[in-house]
Amino acid sequence: MRFLNYGRAIALPFIILFFSACNSSPPPPEIKLLKDIDFELHKIDAVKYAPDEYNKFKVNLRVLKDKIVQEESKFSIFRNYESIQKNIRDIIADGKKLLIDINEDKSKRKEIISDKIKKLEDKARIINELTLKVNVGASTRKLLTKGDIAIREAKASIDIERYDSTMEKVESATALLNEAEKLVIPTLKRYSQNDIINKWRKSVRDAIEESKRKKMAAIVVDKAERTLTLYKTGKILQVFNIGFGRYGYRDKLFSGDDATPEGRYKIIKKSGKGESKYYKALLLDYPNQEDRKEFLKAKKRGLISKNARIGGLIEIHGGGEDSTTNGCIALENSHMDELFDKVAIGTPVTIVGATSIENELYFGLKELEGNSNLIKR
Structure with a gap:
């Protein structure tokens, strides 16, 4: 127990x-x-x-x-x-x-970066559309292509939340598009400056007044509108769509620049069917005295090479408004037939950049500037 x-x-x-x-x-x-x-x-x-x-x-x-x-x-x-x-x-x-x-x-970063990418896409689109109108050369197209690649890489990085990498691509795209913009802006600015446009308007008014006073035909070419207007005794007879050289929106400075000259000219030769490789052609008296004076000024200022030549053989010809010229003005063959029969040797031809500040190049410039200001914010 x-x-x-x-x-x-x-x-x-x-x-x-x-x-x-x-x-x-x-x-x-x-x-x-x-x-x-x-x-x-x-x-x-x-x-x-x-x-x-x-x-x-x-x-x-x-x-x-x-x-x-x-x-x-x-x-x-x-x-x-x-x-x-x-x-x-x-x-x-x-x-x-x-x-x-x-x-x-991260959500805020994504929102901010996505907004930057969207603005860059808009900028690339605007510049691309403008370069289709204002050809500024292969260098601009190359910058646009590189910028587009950087934008696509940025979008791929943001999708996997690699924000540091995304910002690097955004900065790269921004720099590339800014360089492309610099190449486009000088041509566009000419079409948004009142003093230049007022000068062009006066040239057109003088041409119309001369047509009315002398009861004769007169041609006015408006680059911004891409139109050729035929006047008779001061009144519009016909309006044709036109094409011109890849640098046609610029004022011609020297031979080989592919720009279309601006100023007061006259027809000095008519080449009928079979006499021109561009169907029919109206040869202008470029360069005139004013062109030669401006050419010499440009040489003295170092704007063009001392070895540059002034060029010539500027025509209004057929071949189609979509054809690429070396500074000439191109019409559809059927339109060339109509124009050819209504003008003569000595008919005045006035070529201007624009007749109104409200032209598509001006609006393109304003859209581009507005986009650039948004990106800077």
């Missing part, structure tokens, strides 16, 4: 210890949530977007892990996680706030 009592005395502490172990404090369930938050912060590159806050979070997390390891090293009956519960909740709150802040920051 005494032995039985002794056995009970020994077993009782172990039974108590067993049930106490069963009732020991389990690890906080929030630990899994904390691990998930840590994983999400790593996944969204928190170290890049909020390095100081993320470093603080990681330090607190390491301290917490050390406390948990220390607690787990104890015999289960002595474990108590209550003392670190508040610490866990605080770190979870910090981690959640950091997640929200970073995601909001």
Whole structure:
């Protein structure tokens, strides 16, 4: 009996210890949530977007892990996680706030960069449309192509949230399009300056007045509108669509520049069908005295080479308004037939850039300038 009592005395502490172990404090369930938050912060590159806050979070997390390891090293009956519960909740709150802040920051970055890309796409479109009207050479087309590639690469980078890479591509595209813009602007500006347009208007008024006074035919070519207007005794008889050289919107300076001259000319030769490789042709008296004077001025100012020649053989000819010329003015053959029969040697021809400030090149310039101002903001 005494032995039985002794056995009970020994077993009782172990039974108590067993049930106490069963009732020991389990690890906080929030630990899994904390691990998930840590994983999400790593996944969204928190170290890049909020390095100081993320470093603080990681330090607190390491301290917490050390406390948990220390607690787990104890015999289960002595474990108590209550003392670190508040610490866990605080770190979870910090981690959640950091997640929200970073995601909001990334969202704002994406919105800002996407807006920049959209404006760059608009700028590329505007310049491209203008270069189809105002040919400014292969260098501009090359810049536009490179700019377009940089824009597409930027869009690909933003889709995978590589914002640093995206901004590099955006800056590259901006620089390329700015260079292309510089090449387009000088030609466009001529069509938006009131003093130049007023001079062109006066030339047209004088031509119409002369036609009326002398009861004769007169031709007016408007580059901006791409039209040739035939007047008779000061009144419009017919209007034809025209084409001209790849640099036709510029004023001709020298031989080989493919520009169409501007000024007052007259027809000095008529070449009928079979006499011109462009169906029929009306040869103008370019260069006239004013052209020669401007040519010499340009040479003295160093605007053109000392070896440059002034050029000549500027015609109004057939071949179609879509044909490319070297500075001449082209009409559809059927329109050339109509014009050819209604003019004579000596008929005055006035060529101007525009007769109104409200021309498509002016509006193109304003659209381009507006876009550039938006990009700078």
